[in-house]
Amino acid sequence: xxxxxxxxxxxxxxxxxxxxxxxxxxxxxxxxxxxxxxxxxxxxxxxxxxxxxxxxxxxxxxxxxxxxxxxxxxxxxxxxxxxxxxxxxxxxxxxxxxxxxxxxxxxxxxxxxxxxxxxxxxxxxxxxxxxxxxxxxxxxxxxxxxxxxxxxxxxxxxxxxxxxxxxxxxxxxxxxxxxxxxxxx
Amino acid sequence: xxxxxxxxxxxxxxxxxxxxxxxxxxxxxxxxxxxxxxxxxxxxxxxxxxxxxxxxxxxxxxxxxxxxxxxxxxxxxxxxxxxxxxxxxxxxxxxxxxxxxxxxxxxxxxxxxxxxxxxxxxxxxxxxxxxxxxxxxxxxxxxxxxxxxxxxxxxxxxxxxxxxxxxxxxxxxxxxxxxxxxxxxxxxxxxxxxxxxxxxxxxxxxxxxxxxxxxxxxxxxxxxxxxxxxxxxxxxxxxxxxxxxxxxxxxxxxxxxxxxxxxxxxxxxxxxxxxxxxxxxxxxxxxxxxxxxxxxxxxxxxxxxxxxxxxxxxxxxxxxxxxxxxxxxxxxxxxxxxxxxxxxxxxxxxxxxxxxxxxxxxxxxxxxxxxxxxxxxxxxxxxxxxxxxxxxxxxxxxxxxxxxxxxxxxxxxxxxxxxxxxxxxxxxxxxxxxxxxxxxxxxxxxxxxxxxxxxxxxxxxxxxxxxxxxxxxxxxxxxxxxxxxxxxxxxxxxxxxxxxxxxxxxxxxxxxxxxxxxxxxxxxxxxxxxxxxxxxxxxxxxxxxxxxxxxxxxxxxxxxxxxxxxxxxxxxxxxxxxxxxxxxx
Numbered sequence: 213x214x215x216x217x218x219x220x221x222x223x224x225x226x227x228x229x230x231x232x233x234x235x236x237x238x239x240x241x242x243x244x245x246x247x248x249x250x251x252x253x254x255x256x257x258x259x260x261x262x263x264x265x266x267x268x269x270x271x272x273x274x275x276x277x278x279x280x281x282x283x284x285x286x287x288x289x290x291x292x293x294x295x296x297x298x299x300x301x302x303x304x305x306x307x308x309x310x311x312x313x314x315x316x317x318x319x320x321x322x323x324x325x326x327x328x329x330x331x332x333x334x335x336x337x338x339x340x341x342x343x344x345x346x347x348x349x350x351x352x353x354x355x356x357x358x359x360x361x362x363x364x365x366x367x368x369x370x371x372x373x374x375x376x377x378x379x380x381x382x383x384x385x386x387x388x389x390x391x392x393x394x395x396x397x
Numbered sequence: 398x399x400x401x402x403x404x405x406x407x408x409x410x411x412x413x414x415x416x417x418x419x420x421x422x423x424x425x426x427x428x429x430x431x432x433x434x435x436x437x438x439x440x441x442x443x444x445x446x447x448x449x450x451x452x453x454x455x456x457x458x459x460x461x462x463x464x465x466x467x468x469x470x471x472x473x474x475x476x477x478x479x480x481x482x483x484x485x486x487x488x489x490x491x492x493x494x495x496x497x498x499x500x501x502x503x504x505x506x507x508x509x510x511x512x513x514x515x516x517x518x519x520x521x522x523x524x525x526x527x528x529x530x531x532x533x534x535x536x537x538x539x540x541x542x543x544x545x546x547x548x549x550x551x552x553x554x555x556x557x558x559x560x561x562x563x564x565x566x567x568x569x570x571x572x573x574x575x576x577x578x579x580x581x582x583x584x585x586x587x588x589x590x591x592x593x594x595x596x597x598x599x600x601x602x603x604x605x606x607x608x609x610x611x612x613x614x615x616x617x618x619x620x621x622x623x624x625x626x627x628x629x630x631x632x633x634x635x636x637x638x639x640x641x642x643x644x645x646x647x648x649x650x651x652x653x654x655x656x657x658x659x660x661x662x663x664x665x666x667x668x669x670x671x672x673x674x675x676x677x678x679x680x681x682x683x684x685x686x687x688x689x690x691x692x693x694x695x696x697x698x699x700x701x702x703x704x705x706x707x708x709x710x711x712x713x714x715x716x717x718x719x720x721x722x723x724x725x726x727x728x729x730x731x732x733x734x735x736x737x738x739x740x741x742x743x744x745x746x747x748x749x750x751x752x753x754x755x756x757x758x759x760x761x762x763x764x765x766x767x768x769x770x771x772x773x774x775x776x777x778x779x780x781x782x783x784x785x786x787x788x789x790x791x792x793x794x795x796x797x798x799x800x801x802x803x804x805x806x807x808x809x810x811x812x813x814x815x816x817x818x819x820x821x822x823x824x825x826x827x828x829x830x831x832x833x834x835x836x837x838x839x840x841x842x843x844x845x846x847x848x849x850x851x852x853x854x855x856x857x858x859x860x861x862x863x864x865x866x867x868x869x870x871x872x873x874x875x876x877x878x879x880x881x882x883x884x885x886x887x888x889x890x891x892x893x894x895x896x897x898x899x900x901x902x903x904x905x906x907x908x909x910x911x912x913x914x915x916x917x918x919x920x921x922x923x924x925x926x927x928x929x930x931x932x933x934x935x936x937x938x939x940x941x942x943x944x945x946x947x948x949x950x951x952x953x954x955x956x957x958x959x960x961x962x963x964x965x966x967x968x969x970x971x972x973x974x975x976x977x978x979x980x981x982x
Contacts, residue, residue, distance in 0.1 A: 215705070217580050244579070247529070248517060259522050290709055297706035303526040303546060303581045 213293070214397075215300040215308040236265060236286045237312040238319060238389050239296065242397055244304040245271045245279040252302050253281060262287070262295050266364075268386035278306070280397075282387050309397055311389050319389045323367045328355040329378030337377035344370045355380070399571045404536050404564040405430035408470075408497060411540040412441050414572045417468050419444060419459060419834055421452040425472025426512060428499030430564035432470075444834060444863055447855040449476045451827035453483020454853070457492050458831030461814045462789055464617060466493040466547050467831065473500050474512030477519060477558075482821060484554045485523035489818025490640060491615055493552035495543050496524075502562040503531060516558040525553030526581075530560065533568035542578035550583030551704040552615055583703060587720035592728045594716055595675070595699050599729075600738030602673035604748045605633045608656065608685075611640030611817070612678015612702060612722045614810045620723030621810045624677070625649075627726050630733060632745065634752055636664035638679050639802050640817045647806035653752065654761075657685040658953050659799040662760035662962060663752055665951075668693050669959035670751070676700045678722040681712040682818070691958035701725045760951045761803055763965055770920050772797065772872045772943040776804040779842070779870060782927045787839045789832045791815065793825040793849030796878035796949040801844050803949075823852030826869060830856060833865040840868070840931060847873040848897050850938075857910040860936040868930050868937045871903060874945045882948050886963075887955075907938035918942035 243249050250269055257264050266284040271277070285295060292310065299308045311317035325346070327337045334354070341348065341358050344366065350357035360370055364387060371382060391397075402410065408431050412420065419442045424432040435443050446452040449471045456467030467487075471480055477498050487494045501510040517529045526546050528539045536559070543555045599605060607628065613620050621644050628635050628651050635645050636656040645652060654661035656668055665687075668674065674696045679685070681700075686692040689711060698714040700707070701722060708717040718725055763773045776797075790805060791814040792798040798815055807813050814832055816824040829843035850871055860867050872878075877895040884892055904914030913933050917926035917940070930937050950965035 217582065247531075248521070251518070252521060255521055290713065294706065294710055297708070301704065301706050303579055306580055 213296065213310050213313050215296050217300060217306050234286060234288050235312075236284055237292050237310055238317060238387060239283045239285065239299070240309045240311055240389060240397055241281040241283065241299055241305060242307040243279050243281060243302075244306070245277040246304055249279070249304045250281070252304065253283070253299065256298055256302065257283075257285070257295075260298060262291070266386040268388060282389050284387055307397055309391070311391055314391050317389050317391050319363055319387055320361060321364050321367055321387050322359065322361045322385045323371065324349070324383045325358045325360060325371060325374050326355065326380040326382070327358070327374050327378045328380050330354050333377045337374065340370070340373050340377065346370065399569050401567055402570050403430070403434075403567050404530075404533055404559060405434045407536050407540065407568070407570045408559070408564075409434045409438055409441060410570055410572075411537065411544075412468065414574055415466075415541070415544050417466070418442060420468040420470050421446055421455040421459070421831065422470035423449050423452055423472070423476060425476055425499065427473035427501055427561045428470065428564075430561065431497070431499065431559075443470070444830075444859070446827065446859050448853065449479035450482050450823065451830075451853055451856045451859065453480050453494070453496065454486070454821075454824050454827035455831035455834075455856075455859075456494050456496075457483065457487050457490075457824075458791060458814045458828030459835045460492050460494055460831075461828075462811050462832040463835045464811060466495055466544060469494065469496045471496070471498055472512065473498060473516065474514045477514055477516045481519060481523060482819075484520055484556065486816055486819040486821045486824060487554035488523050488525065490816065491552050491611060492554065493547040494554040495547050496554060496556040498556060498558045499564070500529065500558045500560040503560045504562065506560065516556070520556050523554070524556050527556040527558065529558045530563055533563050533566040536563065536568065537570050538573055538576070538578045541573045541576070544574075545577065546579075546581055550581070551612075584719065585703070585721035585724050587701075587718045587725050587728065589728075591716065591718045592725070592732050595718055595729060596732045596736055596738070598673050598697055598699060598716065599631060599633075599675065599733075600736065600740065602633075603741055603744035604667075604670060604672040605631070605675070605745075606667050606671040606673075607633050607635040607675050607677060608637070608668065608679055609635060609641045609644055609677045610638040610679025613641055613644040616678065616722040618810070620721075620726060623723055623726040623730065627730055630730060632740075633675070634667055634749070636660070636668065638682070638685055638817070639815060641679065642802060643807035643810045643812050646808040648808055655802050657682075658687070658955075659803065659949055659951065660953075661803075662758050662951055662964065663755035665953065665959040665962060666755050667752055671696045674698045676702075676714070677726070678702060680707045681710070683711070686712060687953045687961075688956055688958045693959070758964070760962075760964055763947075766944065767920060770918065770923060770941060770943045772800050772874065772947050773804050774920065775870075775872060775923065775941050775943055776800045776844070778923055779844070779927060780805045782924060782931065783840060783842070786931075787836075788812065789814065789829075789836060789839055789841045791825045791829040791832060791841070791843045793843070793845045793852070794820045794822045795846045795849055795880075796874075796882065796947075797844050797846045797849075797872040799879075799949045800872070805844075822849040826850065826853050826867070827856045827859070829867040829869070830860050830863070830865045833860075833867045834863065841865075843867055843869045845869050845871045846878060847871055847875060847900060847903075848877045851901075854906070857907070857912055857936060857938065861911040866934050866936055868939065870930070870939045871941055872943050873900075873903070873940050874943050874947065875900060876945060878947075879949065881946075885948070903938050903940040907936075910936075912936035912938055914938050914940065916940040916942065
């Protein structure tokens with residue numbers, strides 16, 4: 213399902229064919245990169261009682277001042293559809309696409325993971341990092357900072373294991389996501 | 398053609414280029430350059446109010462009674478805080494309004510300067526869109542885009558916040574009235590497939606109903622004419638929300654009266670029992686639907702709305718038709734005419750027979766009184782004595798507002814200005830002033846309650862100053878009547894803080910403002926007093942003393958279904974019985 217500003221809506225809604233259970237959805241929102249646009253989007257979510265699990269935003273086209281906001285939110289299909297229409301109603305929003313409904317989108321996240329320890333646990337942390345393709349970006353005699361990129365679930369698993377190996381702190385970027393195939397938003 | 402001018406001049410020039418003749422406002426430090434320009438020209442009339450909220454509601458009244466955009470001009474900080482209620486009100490009722498505000502100079506933004514407030518932050522959720530102008534180069538484009546966004550698609554309030562230094566700066570002005578600054582272009586034409594499907598559903602209907610709302614009036618006079626033609630063509634019964642009253646005439650034979658919480662028995666039961674519901678420019682508000690899971694359980698629902706986010710928001714519909722109401726009805730009429738459907742005449746006759754049986758219940762009947770004025774009677778007389786005149790009605794919020802909706806018949810659109818979505822007490826008087834200034838020769842009456850009127854009573858001074866002979870007709874029951882009604886029905890009759898003690902003497906108050914005060918407490922004298930009010934060509938405050946404890950009925954209690962109404966004349970019903978219980982002094 214895609215909502216394009218100013219485009220006529222289908223007479224029929226897709227929800228009925230979709231599962232009716234609550235699950236998380238990844239929305240890609242193309243917006244004008246202007247002051248306050250993020251506040252409009254975030255304010256819409258808080259004002260209408262929708263949930264934000266993750267949100268990332270960055271300019272993607274400098275010449276046309278366009279940004280892409282990727283939001284992960286949870287709800288039943290009618291709620292998700294309502295969220296998309298409410299987003300579509302904001303003046304600076306060009307397009308809203310539900311990557312979860314579009315199917316099997318690419319979803320990646322980057323995390324920096326700091327662990328501290330000596331001896332056996334330090335060696336174990338390093339072995340696990342290699343198994344997860346995490347890179348060492350900082351090291352001292354008793355600590356590492358790993359950089360890991362992957363699907364959020366992979367990062368969750370890596371972080372879960374690092375908790376056993378002296379996890380000190382963690383920074384995650386939130387989700388970047390694209391649909392597969394040759395067409396763009 | 399481009400010209401060099403200051404930011405303040407650009408504001409005035411934009412108003413002129415947009416065809417704005419009247420604005421409502423209040424000066425202050427951060428907006429003085431614009432007021433200085435106002436002083437030096439004669440094309441735009443400025444109406445000085447007494448409080449910024451009044452400027453907002455006056456702009457709303459002006460907009461709703463004319464179909465044009467309403468404009469307000471105020472300063473920064475406290476002014477914009479005062480304006481918030483009016484912006485939220487205009488957003489809730491989809492009223493086109495442009496609010497221009499002064500801001501502290503860009504160099505002082507973020508320093509907690511004198512009269513600084515985060516205007517775009519505060520007003521973001523209560524406007525359709527807003528802008529803080531950071532560069533003089535952007536000003537003309539933003540100002541014109543503000544008008545375009547306020548008036549196209551689903552209308553609404555927009556705000557342009559202009560720092561004082563930008564008002565002083567010189568830049569290039571261009572009349573970009575017809576240029577779009579943003580990609581905002583709502584679709585007005587619905588897909589043909591949706592139109593065809595809608596005609597099929599309606600053609601097969603055995604128990605149809607049209608449920609219309611403010612979207613019809615917002616779409617314009619053409620949409621209203623098309624709606625009337627459509628009703629004639631299909632023969633369907635029609636009801637409306639508070640916002641849509643007048644789109645179809647209350648004297649029309651297919652009219653069922655308003656629906657919803659204080660709607661008629663026939664309208665609500667027809668909604669409950671129908672098999673095809675056509676919602677036109679309304680939004681299934683909770684005051685309309687009652688309990689959602691019991692709302693019109695057996696109907697196919699068609700929803701015509703220009704705003705896709707209104708579709709399936711609270712009630713799931715079978716056929717969304719996203720487009721401008723006027724355009725969609727025009728397409729429906731064309732498709733209906735082309736298809737020449739054979740309607741089920743027997744089924745429709747049976748449906749009308751059922752509706753007539755509901756009508757026979759006479760749900761708006763009330764116990765008359767020879768000693769005291771019943772509020773329903775007061776509105777009936779007001780209607781009878783103003784009928785045939787060029788009359789505009791505004792209201793405040795509460796029982797009196799619902800009595801107007803029930804007992805004052807509206808035959809034309811844009812004749813009722815009332816706060817529907819937000820329910821703003823204090824709306825009526827400033828809205829009446831905005832309406833009166835747009836229609837100088839017309840009769841403008843603000844029907845008020847004794848509590849509501851005091852919320853913006855200071856605007857009486859505005860009416861006197863600007864020779865706006867608005868009539869305020871107060872149904873004085875010495876209570877916050879609707880609050881008291883809920884306390885009586887749902888809170889064990891504990892009348893918590895809902896009596897208006899220490900009420901002013903409204904007649905002397907009117908005189909203090911330089912207006913005229915009239916008081917009436919006897920039914921036998923009411924007609925003469927109303928006639929006198931109409932005759933006076935000055936602002937009037939009419940203190941109509943009505944019985945204190947009358948309930949506004951029928952009523953669907955919150956959380957109940959359309960077929961669970963409380964009715965007024967139900968003698969068995971102890972809870973709601975009575976009304977003429979106390980004769981006022």
